[in-house]
Amino acid sequence: MPSIVKRFLPICLLVTVLALAPRPAPLHAQGISLPDGFVQSAIAAGFSLPTDFAFAPDGRIFVAEKAGRIRVVQNGSVLGAPLLDISSRVNSMFDRGLLGMTLHPNFPSTPYLYVAYTYEPPEASGYSQEGSRTARISRFIVSGNSANPSSELVLVGAGG
16 A cells, blocks of 8 residues: 555544444433422513623612623613613623623612623724723712713723
8 A cells, every 4th residue: 555545544544433423412401490489580681692680789680781781670670771881892792791790798878880891992993903902890880770981990900
């Protein structure tokens, strides 16, 4: 046999064996059984790629969306205007975006909302490679059902 055939024959055999090998059966999601007294129900809908949520002591639920908005659920309804919209500062491509948030432990007495997101610097634009995208943890001041984007205090990450 020519030397080239001797080199590629084992590779061809391996590829053939792997192609014909049985594959494991796909896994299927299992339903869960709730304990007695518990029920499963939707509390709100209409979010765009929700990434996190936080419960306020007064019953409101804050829901973070990947693109950089935080919505409020109050009395079972999603309010029209977002609590906070920093989508112009957030790079939400791939696994980036507004990834987490939490309320100050003494909220609403201390009206702070902490947000973790991927910062999109002004010199960057979309798929551009310009500018350094970095993680940021910032604090915003909440007043009622809104938080002013200009109240941002960057705690960790690139400045603005």
